[in-house]
Amino acid sequence: MNPCIVSPSLLSSDFARLAEELQALEQAGVPWVHWDVMDGMFVPNITLGPPVIKAARPKCSLFFDVHLMIEDPGRYIESFAAAGADLICVHAEACLHLERVVSQIAEAGCQTAVALNPATPLEQIDYLLPQLDMVLIMSVNPGFGGQSFIPFSLDKIRGLRHRLDSRRLGTRIQVDGGVTTANAAEIVTAGADTLVSGSAFFKHPSYQEGLAAFMARMQGKGGPA
Numbered sequence: 001m002n003p004c005i006v007s008p009s010l011l012s013s014d015f016a017r018l019a020e021e022l023q024a025l026e027q028a029g030v031p032w033v034h035w036d037v038m039d040g041m042f043v044p045n046i047t048l049g050p051p052v053i054k055a056a057r058p059k060c061s062l063f064f065d066v067h068l069m070i071e072d073p074g075r076y077i078e079s080f081a082a083a084g085a086d087l088i089c090v091h092a093e094a095c096l097h098l099e100r101v102v103s104q105i106a107e108a109g110c111q112t113a114v115a116l117n118p119a120t121p122l123e124q125i126d127y128l129l130p131q132l133d134m135v136l137i138m139s140v141n142p143g144f145g146g147q148s149f150i151p152f153s154l155d156k157i158r159g160l161r162h163r164l165d166s167r168r169l170g171t172r173i174q175v176d177g178g179v180t181t182a183n184a185a186e187i188v189t190a191g192a193d194t195l196v197s198g199s200a201f202f203k204h205p206s207y208q209e210g211l212a213a214f215m216a217r218m219q220g221k222g223g224p225a
Protein backbone atom coordinates (compact mmCIF):
# COMPACT_ATOMS: atom_id res chain seq x y z
CA MET A 1 0.00 0.00 0.00
CA ASN A 2 1.14 3.59 -0.69
CA PRO A 3 1.98 6.00 2.15
CA CYS A 4 -1.15 7.69 3.52
CA ILE A 5 -1.94 11.19 2.28
CA VAL A 6 -4.52 13.79 3.30
CA SER A 7 -5.74 16.02 0.48
CA PRO A 8 -7.76 18.88 2.02
CA SER A 9 -10.72 19.91 -0.13
CA LEU A 10 -10.42 23.61 -0.95
CA LEU A 11 -14.21 23.73 -1.21
CA SER A 12 -14.16 24.37 2.55
CA SER A 13 -11.35 26.96 2.42
CA ASP A 14 -11.82 30.73 2.28
CA PHE A 15 -11.91 31.44 -1.47
CA ALA A 16 -11.45 35.17 -0.80
CA ARG A 17 -8.00 34.33 0.67
CA LEU A 18 -7.09 31.42 -1.57
CA ALA A 19 -3.36 32.25 -1.97
CA GLU A 20 -2.94 32.63 1.80
CA GLU A 21 -4.87 29.42 2.41
CA LEU A 22 -2.59 27.50 0.03
CA GLN A 23 0.52 28.90 1.66
CA ALA A 24 -0.78 28.08 5.14
CA LEU A 25 -1.54 24.51 4.05
CA GLU A 26 1.92 24.14 2.54
CA GLN A 27 3.59 25.51 5.68
CA ALA A 28 1.58 23.07 7.79
CA GLY A 29 3.15 20.21 5.81
CA VAL A 30 0.10 19.19 3.78
CA PRO A 31 1.31 17.39 0.61
CA TRP A 32 -1.74 17.62 -1.69
CA VAL A 33 -4.75 19.89 -2.15
CA HIS A 34 -8.01 18.78 -3.71
CA TRP A 35 -9.71 21.11 -6.19
CA ASP A 36 -13.46 20.48 -6.63
CA VAL A 37 -14.41 21.59 -10.13
CA MET A 38 -18.21 21.64 -10.58
CA ASP A 39 -20.16 22.73 -13.66
CA GLY A 40 -23.77 22.93 -12.50
CA MET A 41 -24.65 20.09 -14.91
CA PHE A 42 -22.94 16.90 -13.74
CA VAL A 43 -23.51 18.12 -10.17
CA PRO A 44 -25.96 20.75 -8.88
CA ASN A 45 -23.28 23.28 -7.90
CA ILE A 46 -20.78 25.55 -9.68
CA THR A 47 -17.28 26.29 -8.36
CA LEU A 48 -14.19 27.15 -10.41
CA GLY A 49 -12.24 26.45 -13.59
CA PRO A 50 -8.75 26.61 -15.12
CA PRO A 51 -8.21 30.39 -14.61
CA VAL A 52 -8.44 30.02 -10.82
CA ILE A 53 -6.04 27.06 -10.78
CA LYS A 54 -3.65 28.92 -13.08
CA ALA A 55 -3.67 31.97 -10.78
CA ALA A 56 -3.03 29.74 -7.74
CA ARG A 57 -0.23 27.67 -9.31
CA PRO A 58 2.66 30.13 -8.69
CA LYS A 59 1.56 30.66 -5.07
CA CYS A 60 2.69 27.25 -3.74
CA SER A 61 4.35 23.95 -4.64
CA LEU A 62 1.52 21.74 -3.37
CA PHE A 63 0.46 18.78 -5.50
CA PHE A 64 -2.73 19.87 -7.30
CA ASP A 65 -5.26 17.02 -7.22
CA VAL A 66 -8.01 18.21 -9.59
CA HIS A 67 -11.38 16.47 -9.39
CA LEU A 68 -13.55 17.29 -12.40
CA MET A 69 -17.24 16.95 -11.60
CA ILE A 70 -18.21 18.10 -15.09
CA GLU A 71 -20.00 16.67 -18.11
CA ASP A 72 -17.82 15.42 -20.97
CA PRO A 73 -14.51 16.36 -19.25
CA GLY A 74 -12.46 15.37 -22.33
CA ARG A 75 -13.18 18.89 -23.63
CA TYR A 76 -11.07 20.47 -20.88
CA ILE A 77 -8.16 18.12 -20.06
CA GLU A 78 -5.50 20.20 -21.84
CA SER A 79 -6.79 23.42 -20.21
CA PHE A 80 -6.54 21.98 -16.70
CA ALA A 81 -3.10 20.49 -17.44
CA ALA A 82 -1.85 23.85 -18.76
CA ALA A 83 -3.30 25.60 -15.70
CA GLY A 84 -1.08 23.48 -13.44
CA ALA A 85 -2.96 20.31 -12.46
CA ASP A 86 -0.64 17.50 -11.30
CA LEU A 87 -3.40 14.87 -11.31
CA ILE A 88 -6.71 14.99 -13.15
CA CYS A 89 -9.63 12.87 -12.01
CA VAL A 90 -12.69 12.39 -14.24
CA HIS A 91 -15.96 10.67 -13.42
CA ALA A 92 -16.66 7.35 -15.18
CA GLU A 93 -20.33 8.45 -15.35
CA ALA A 94 -19.40 11.65 -17.25
CA CYS A 95 -17.35 10.03 -20.05
CA LEU A 96 -18.78 8.23 -23.07
CA HIS A 97 -15.28 7.04 -24.03
CA LEU A 98 -13.51 6.74 -20.69
CA GLU A 99 -10.34 5.05 -21.97
CA ARG A 100 -9.82 7.88 -24.47
CA VAL A 101 -10.12 10.53 -21.75
CA VAL A 102 -7.71 8.68 -19.43
CA SER A 103 -5.16 8.46 -22.27
CA GLN A 104 -5.70 12.16 -22.91
CA ILE A 105 -4.82 12.94 -19.25
CA ALA A 106 -1.61 10.90 -19.46
CA GLU A 107 -0.66 12.51 -22.78
CA ALA A 108 -1.18 15.94 -21.18
CA GLY A 109 1.51 14.96 -18.63
CA CYS A 110 -0.72 14.53 -15.58
CA GLN A 111 -1.34 11.62 -13.25
CA THR A 112 -4.56 9.78 -14.15
CA ALA A 113 -7.58 9.11 -11.96
CA VAL A 114 -11.19 8.00 -12.33
CA ALA A 115 -13.93 8.72 -9.79
CA LEU A 116 -16.97 6.53 -9.16
CA ASN A 117 -20.19 7.84 -7.67
CA PRO A 118 -21.52 5.86 -4.70
CA ALA A 119 -23.93 3.75 -6.78
CA THR A 120 -21.49 3.01 -9.63
CA PRO A 121 -20.01 -0.51 -9.45
CA LEU A 122 -16.26 -1.17 -9.49
CA GLU A 123 -16.66 -3.38 -12.59
CA GLN A 124 -16.90 -0.23 -14.74
CA ILE A 125 -13.16 0.39 -14.40
CA ASP A 126 -11.77 -3.18 -14.26
CA TYR A 127 -10.11 -3.02 -17.67
CA LEU A 128 -8.69 0.44 -17.00
CA LEU A 129 -7.00 -0.20 -13.63
CA PRO A 130 -3.47 -0.68 -15.08
CA GLN A 131 -3.71 2.79 -16.68
CA LEU A 132 -4.74 4.58 -13.49
CA ASP A 133 -2.57 6.26 -10.87
CA MET A 134 -5.61 6.62 -8.61
CA VAL A 135 -9.26 5.62 -8.22
CA LEU A 136 -11.55 7.97 -6.31
CA ILE A 137 -14.36 6.29 -4.40
CA MET A 138 -17.02 8.94 -3.76
CA SER A 139 -18.51 8.32 -0.34
CA VAL A 140 -21.24 10.96 -0.82
CA ASN A 141 -23.18 11.97 -3.90
CA PRO A 142 -20.94 14.72 -5.32
CA GLY A 143 -21.88 18.39 -5.33
CA PHE A 144 -21.58 19.69 -1.79
CA GLY A 145 -19.31 19.57 1.24
CA GLY A 146 -20.56 18.69 4.70
CA GLN A 147 -22.57 15.54 3.82
CA SER A 148 -22.46 12.26 5.77
CA PHE A 149 -20.28 9.33 4.74
CA ILE A 150 -22.33 6.58 3.02
CA PRO A 151 -21.53 3.38 5.00
CA PHE A 152 -21.55 0.94 2.04
CA SER A 153 -18.53 2.83 0.68
CA LEU A 154 -16.39 0.77 3.07
CA ASP A 155 -17.31 -2.46 1.23
CA LYS A 156 -16.50 -0.80 -2.06
CA ILE A 157 -13.05 0.30 -0.79
CA ARG A 158 -12.37 -3.27 0.41
CA GLY A 159 -13.43 -4.63 -2.98
CA LEU A 160 -11.13 -2.24 -4.83
CA ARG A 161 -8.20 -2.98 -2.49
CA HIS A 162 -8.67 -6.69 -3.21
CA ARG A 163 -8.78 -6.12 -6.98
CA LEU A 164 -5.62 -3.96 -6.94
CA ASP A 165 -3.62 -6.24 -4.65
CA SER A 166 -4.55 -9.41 -6.54
CA ARG A 167 -3.26 -7.76 -9.73
CA ARG A 168 -0.22 -6.25 -7.93
CA LEU A 169 -1.17 -2.72 -8.92
CA GLY A 170 0.07 0.29 -6.92
CA THR A 171 -2.90 2.47 -7.83
CA ARG A 172 -3.91 4.86 -5.04
CA ILE A 173 -7.37 4.60 -3.50
CA GLN A 174 -8.79 8.02 -2.68
CA VAL A 175 -11.98 8.51 -0.68
CA ASP A 176 -13.98 11.75 -0.74
CA GLY A 177 -17.09 12.80 1.15
CA GLY A 178 -17.89 12.81 4.84
CA VAL A 179 -14.32 11.86 5.80
CA THR A 180 -13.51 12.90 9.39
CA THR A 181 -10.99 12.07 12.09
CA ALA A 182 -13.69 9.79 13.55
CA ASN A 183 -13.89 7.50 10.48
CA ALA A 184 -10.39 7.96 8.96
CA ALA A 185 -8.94 4.84 10.64
CA GLU A 186 -11.81 2.64 9.43
CA ILE A 187 -11.46 3.97 5.87
CA VAL A 188 -7.71 3.30 5.83
CA THR A 189 -8.20 -0.16 7.35
CA ALA A 190 -10.63 -0.90 4.50
CA GLY A 191 -7.80 -0.17 2.05
CA ALA A 192 -7.72 3.54 1.19
CA ASP A 193 -4.46 5.52 1.25
CA THR A 194 -5.58 9.01 0.16
CA LEU A 195 -8.27 10.85 2.11
CA VAL A 196 -10.01 14.02 0.98
CA SER A 197 -11.49 16.08 3.76
CA GLY A 198 -13.22 19.44 3.55
CA SER A 199 -15.43 20.50 6.44
CA ALA A 200 -13.74 18.24 9.01
CA PHE A 201 -10.24 19.35 8.07
CA PHE A 202 -10.89 23.10 7.86
CA LYS A 203 -12.72 23.23 11.19
CA HIS A 204 -9.38 22.71 12.99
CA PRO A 205 -8.01 25.92 14.53
CA SER A 206 -4.67 25.34 12.74
CA TYR A 207 -3.91 23.29 9.63
CA GLN A 208 -0.91 21.75 11.39
CA GLU A 209 -3.31 20.42 14.03
CA GLY A 210 -5.73 19.23 11.37
CA LEU A 211 -3.02 17.36 9.50
CA ALA A 212 -1.63 15.83 12.72
CA ALA A 213 -5.10 14.68 13.80
CA PHE A 214 -5.80 12.99 10.45
CA MET A 215 -2.35 11.42 10.17
CA ALA A 216 -2.56 10.03 13.72
CA ARG A 217 -5.92 8.41 12.93
CA MET A 218 -4.73 7.11 9.55
CA GLN A 219 -1.66 5.56 11.16
CA GLY A 220 -3.79 3.97 13.86
CA LYS A 221 -2.46 6.07 16.73
CA GLY A 222 -5.81 7.38 17.93
CA GLY A 223 -5.81 10.96 19.21
CA PRO A 224 -8.63 13.48 19.46
CA ALA A 225 -11.45 13.03 16.92
Ligand SMILES: O=C(CO)[C@H](O)[C@H](O)COP(=O)(O)O
Residues within 6 Å of the ligand: 009, 011, 012, 034, 036, 067, 140, 141, 142, 143, 144, 145, 146, 147, 176, 177, 178, 179, 196, 197, 198, 199, 200
Ligand atom coordinates in the same frame (compact mmCIF):
# COMPACT_ATOMS: atom_id res chain seq x y z
O1 LIG B 1 -16.22 16.36 -3.83
C1 LIG B 1 -16.70 16.95 -2.92
C2 LIG B 1 -18.14 17.27 -2.94
O2 LIG B 1 -18.68 16.76 -4.10
C3 LIG B 1 -15.88 17.41 -1.74
O3 LIG B 1 -14.50 17.17 -2.00
C4 LIG B 1 -16.27 16.71 -0.48
O4 LIG B 1 -17.61 16.76 -0.28
C5 LIG B 1 -15.47 17.24 0.69
O5 LIG B 1 -16.25 17.80 1.66
P1 LIG B 1 -16.57 17.11 3.06
O6 LIG B 1 -15.28 16.54 3.58
O7 LIG B 1 -17.07 18.26 3.86
O8 LIG B 1 -17.59 16.04 2.81
